Amino acid sequence: MSAADPVRADLRHVDTWLFDLDNTLYPAECGFMGEIEQRMTAFVQKVTGLPREDAYRLQKDYLREHGLTLLGLMKNHGVDPAEFHALFHDLSLECLAHDPELLAGIARLPGRRLIFTNADDVHAERVLARLGLADLFEDVFHIGSTGYRPKPDPAAFQAMNDAHGIAPGQAAFFEDSERNLAPAAELGMTTVLVGPHAPASAAPFVHHRTARLAPFLAAAQVKEAA
Known part of the structure; x- marks a missing residue:
């Protein structure tokens, strides 16, 4: 399997499609994640009493150390995850738009399609509905589903596999975070790094790279419908 972003990725072995959100x-x-980050930093300030710059630095330290800022806040400050997630439930979704090419690309994928996200269920459902993608996915496997064990913790992947009976060798995982693909590759999944930074990735556990998801899905070779 080519490490470079191929013209037509051969994904004919895949029958389970996992997507980060x-x-x-x-x-x-x-810029949607920028809005999330601003609220997160303000919350870290409130919990710790730190100046904004120090709160931002601590937020990023927790993200690096635990895979999720929330987990650091839970372990070190006793934060209630419900209170944390409620911060994002009224975010404006105006910047998120339907992408007909993406809808068609996901709809053509044979087999099961699942969301695998470190966000909570309410956030995931709001975003999917706004994007017009909700009906294309069988389930949302969110941070609560993993018992607050975030990607890239291998336990999160094991929980996902156990819950849905996934055969890793027949699964593909699409992510914008390079490090979250490492445990997926270790299990035997096909990995796809998505985003403007993806073409520059040299990680051996990244099997495919694409700056834009929609054209990648449109061009991929997939299993013929039975």
């Missing part, structure tokens, strides 16, 4: 099913350039 944020910055994967919509372009990172839209």
Whole structure:
């Protein structure tokens, strides 16, 4: 399997399609995650009493150390995850738009399609509905589904596989975070790094790279319908 982004990726062995949500099913350039980060930093300030710059630095430290800012806040400050997630449930979704090419690309994928996200269920459902993608996915496997064990924790992947009976060798995982693809590749999944940074990736556990998800899916070779 080519490490470069091929003209037509051969994904004919895949019957389970796993997709990250944020910055994967919509372009990172839209700035939606920037709004999330601002609210997150303000919350870290409130919890810790730190100045904004220090709160931002701590937020990123927790993300690196735990895979999720929330997990660091839970372990070190006793934060209730429900209170944390409620911060994002009224975010404006105006910058997120339907992408007909993406809808068609996902709809053509044979087999099961699942969301695998470190966000909570409410956020995921709001974003999918806004993008017009909700009906294309069988389930949303969110941070609560994993018992608050975020990607890239291998336990999160094991929980996903156990819940849905996934055969890793027949699964593909699409992500904007390079490090979240490492455990997927270790299990035997086909990995696809998505986003403007993807073509520059040299990680051996990234099997395919694409700056834009929709044309990649449109061109991919997939299993013929039975």
